[in-house]
Amino acid sequence: MNRxxxxxxxxxxxxxxxxxxxxITIFLMIFSFAASLLxxxxxxxxxxxxxxLSEELCSLISEKMNNSIRxxxxxxxxxxxxxSAQNFSSPxxxxxxxxxxxxxxxxxxGFIDAEQKIYxxxxxxxxxxxxxxxxxxxxxxxxxxxxPYRSGTTGQPVFTMFxxxxxxxxxxxxxxxxxxxxxxxxxxxxxxxxxxxxxxxMNAESANIIQCAGPNEYSIGSWANAYLAMRDxxxxxxxxYDQWRGRMLRGEASATxxxxxxxxxxxxxxxxxxxxxxWFVVVRLPGSAxxxxxxxxxxxxxxxxxxxxxxxxxxxIIMYRRNVRENTMxxxxxxxxxxxxxxxxRAFDFAxxxxxxxxxxxxxxxxxxxxxYFKQVNDRFGHEAGDRILIAFSAALKKQFEDxxxxxxYGGDEFVVLLDTASKIQxxxxxxxxxxxxxxxxPTDNEEKNQGFMLSFSAxxxxxxxxxxxxxxLEQCADAALYIVKERGRNxxxxxxxxxxxxxxxx
Amino acid sequence: MKKKLIAVLCCFLFxxxxxxxxxxxxxxxxxxxxxxxEPLTEIKKEQKNIYLVVKALxxxxxxxxxxxxRSAGEAFxxxxxxxxxxxxxxxxxxxxxxxxxxxxxxDAVLISPxxxxxLAPKITQTYSEGIPVILIDTIANTxxxxxxxxxxxxxxxRNAASEMLRLIQQRDFxxxxxxxxxxxxxxxxxxxINERLAGFFQFWTQNAPENWKIIPDIISYDGxxxxxxxxxxEMLQNHPEITGVYGTNNGPTAGFAKxxxxxxxxxxxxxxxxxxxxxxxxxxxxxxxxxxxxQKQFDMSYEGxxxxxxxxxGEENEIKFxxxxxxTVNRQTLSSPEVQEVLTRN
Numbered sequence: 001m002n003r004x005x006x007x008x009x010x011x012x013x014x015x016x017x018x019x020x021x022x023x024i025t026i027f028l029m030i031f032s033f034a035a036s037l038l039x040x041x042x043x044x045x046x047x048x049x050x051x052x053l054s055e056e057l058c059s060l061i062s063e064k065m066n067n068s069i070r071x072x073x074x075x076x077x078x079x080x081x082x083x084s085a086q087n088f089s090s091p092x093x094x095x096x097x098x099x100x101x102x103x104x105x106x107x108x109x110g111f112i113d114a115e116q117k118i119y120x121x122x123x124x125x126x127x128x129x130x131x132x133x134x135x136x137x138x139x140x141x142x143x144x145x146x147x148p149y150r151s152g153t154t155g156q157p158v159f160t161m162f163x164x165x166x167x168x169x170x171x172x173x174x175x176x177x178x179x180x181x182x183x184x185x186x187x188x189x190x191x192x193x194x195x196x197x198x199x200x201x202m203n204a205e206s207a208n209i210i211q212c213a214g215p216n217e218y219s220i221g222s223w224a225n226a227y228l229a230m231r232d233x234x235x236x237x238x239x240x241y242d243q244w245r246g247r248m249l250r251g252e253a254s255a256t257x258x259x260x261x262x263x264x265x266x267x268x269x270x271x272x273x274x275x276x277x278x279w280f281v282v283v284r285l286p287g288s289a290x291x292x293x294x295x296x297x298x299x300x301x302x303x304x305x306x307x308x309x310x311x312x313x314x315x316x317i318i319m320y321r322r323n324v325r326e327n328t329m330x331x332x333x334x335x336x337x338x339x340x341x342x343x344x345x346r347a348f349d350f351a352x353x354x355x356x357x358x359x360x361x362x363x364x365x366x367x368x369x370x371x372x373y374f375k376q377v378n379d380r381f382g383h384e385a386g387d388r389i390l391i392a393f394s395a396a397l398k399k400q401f402e403d404x405x406x407x408x409x410y411g412g413d414e415f416v417v418l419l420d421t422a423s424k425i426q427x428x429x430x431x432x433x434x435x436x437x438x439x440x441x442x443p444t445d446n447e448e449k450n451q452g453f454m455l456s457f458s459a460x461x462x463x464x465x466x467x468x469x470x471x472x473x474l475e476q477c478a479d480a481a482l483y484i485v486k487e488r489g490r491n492x493x494x495x496x497x498x499x500x501x502x503x504x505x506x507x
Numbered sequence: 508m509k510k511k512l513i514a515v516l517c518c519f520l521f522x523x524x525x526x527x528x529x530x531x532x533x534x535x536x537x538x539x540x541x542x543x544x545e546p547l548t549e550i551k552k553e554q555k556n557i558y559l560v561v562k563a564l565x566x567x568x569x570x571x572x573x574x575x576x577r578s579a580g581e582a583f584x585x586x587x588x589x590x591x592x593x594x595x596x597x598x599x600x601x602x603x604x605x606x607x608x609x610x611x612x613x614d615a616v617l618i619s620p621x622x623x624x625x626l627a628p629k630i631t632q633t634y635s636e637g638i639p640v641i642l643i644d645t646i647a648n649t650x651x652x653x654x655x656x657x658x659x660x661x662x663x664x665r666n667a668a669s670e671m672l673r674l675i676q677q678r679d680f681x682x683x684x685x686x687x688x689x690x691x692x693x694x695x696x697x698x699x700i701n702e703r704l705a706g707f708f709q710f711w712t713q714n715a716p717e718n719w720k721i722i723p724d725i726i727s728y729d730g731x732x733x734x735x736x737x738x739x740x741e742m743l744q745n746h747p748e749i750t751g752v753y754g755t756n757n758g759p760t761a762g763f764a765k766x767x768x769x770x771x772x773x774x775x776x777x778x779x780x781x782x783x784x785x786x787x788x789x790x791x792x793x794x795x796x797x798x799x800x801x802q803k804q805f806d807m808s809y810e811g812x813x814x815x816x817x818x819x820x821g822e823e824n825e826i827k828f829x830x831x832x833x834x835t836v837n838r839q840t841l842s843s844p845e846v847q848e849v850l851t852r853n
Binding site: 121122123130147149150151152153154155156203205206207208210216219222223224225227228229231 | 624646648650652655659661662692695698701702704705708709711712713721723724725727825826827828829830
């Protein structure tokens, strides 16, 4: 059902003031803003939570590492105690006893007697010389641990523990046990966050570090120096790092540090190692380690909310569209004449009053039409033909006046047109064209039946504001002009004259 | 409007749900990546076949390694085949060469891995095929090998620090004097360099007087050898108090040596690695205080071939790692038989 541009304009009051889609867009923007705030708050919470948890986690892991080293030193001390309790006749007998017990996770085990004679394999003797291990043994009180070195026997990084004990007649000897560096990691290993946590041994004075655990298991045993390894630390964090290392150099038991390298925030904790003076366990955890877990949860929540929101918005849109369809149908029924599709009287009166009541109103013209002898058409050809006539007549009206105004069926065979012009020349031309077109309308498709039939109309016209200033008055004026045409015998039109004189024109 | 709304919704959801995935790296296809196995010695059918895979071809250091293998092959009567890559990073090509060793039923393999981590699985596979595997110069991060002949770089770094102490003491510096050592490295990621650095620090902090310090600002040219001289000049300019400089490998050593020579800084001692013309010039000059550490790469492959033949004969080795050591070259040791022997081979 086509509505003229004028109709649309005049009936625009019947639409909702604000577009539904604008409301939806605003809603989504507000939702996005709120979601952003929520995410920011969540991230902030995660970050602060991570920092606290990372510190605790690093401390726990360094403690665990320390415990695993202590476990090894305790084992060495226990073996030394057993050796002390036994009555060996010679140092060689002690070594034979140890050699017979070759098992466990260590690389080698041996003995140093009071004369500094080393009872060990040929390869071990080379290691003692190469790494000055006797010097470390002398520091044992009761235990000392060497710095890590590469074992000739295994090719892997190892460290050697020394535990002093009494043998024979109160002579001082040293038991030594060499462990793979990996053994510390094996004892202290943890499945949780093993892809993220880095564990080093660090020498405070030289700043040398050796990796014990990390995301890449093949990097275990790799040496580095912290002066070089930490050169990319964020300049703002350098003083904090220097303070952290300063505490290590002063021999404080532990300290925590947070810093950034590139875009990654790290939490780093050191703790001292009993029996390994100058060496510290350092545990480092990237800030993203815990955040990654929480971020997964956060993203799942966001996806759930997004899906829920999408479903809700889609449901609202579907319901809105259904509502619009129903409203449109109801509007059609309330605005238009169901037979001819032009406006009904009520809608026309409302729209015309709006049009004429505006402060910026311009001149207009109201035309009243009557289809001549319509009752006879009905009687002769039937109601179906009558309906056909009305539909064709309204179509002819639309053709001529659609671009200039609103068209309405006032009832029965009466039509009214309100034009946005009062140009009599223009309107007269249109009425003449209408007259010719209406003459061509036929009640049926059967030419025989149509024989002798010619449809015509009568019309009266009145101008605004020249003839009247209200719709009611304008209708009365147009009706008066129409009356004159009817009186004169129909098939014509007439302009309203205030002096009641009419100018008649015949077609 | 409706379409726009749907588009906005889609973008919103996509933004929430999308996750980035890095595109897989494109494998560089290069027909000239390396050299397939060619005979290094006269091939005799009745002799054992030993395959040598070097890190880089057309390189003076690796030419010495190849010479060592050739000499051993001729001395001990075995066939030596050699191949390798043109870059020191193309571990995939080395993996292909190891596949060929397995296909050719090699009696033993000597290899210097371009990547200790990435090549480890292929070395493990070769070893599990029952082929004796000897690592040369560089260790792999696996236990699946028989023997490794290389410099213990931690010890080499310690030796360098010891030599630096000696050179400075030779210049009559007292324990109470301020001494400052500057360090330049060629890369921050190389395990070899890191061990030489750690060894230097280890020895220095244990043995140097309290006032003899290492400047914490260690500089690296990160693989760009051309920067070595500029960085050396910058360091000398930024640290006028500098007493000695240490280069962890050939590039930094040569960079320091050229700069000291150009600026005639005879007041600065230098210790480095390898025997470039620049460092040799300073060592030979009585005005400069210079020394360098020389690796014994000839021995690595020579002894490697000898060990491979023993393993083929079924002998078992008690050790897995042999430190071939370094020799310290300075004005005093330059004419010693040991240094001359290494210099002649290199």
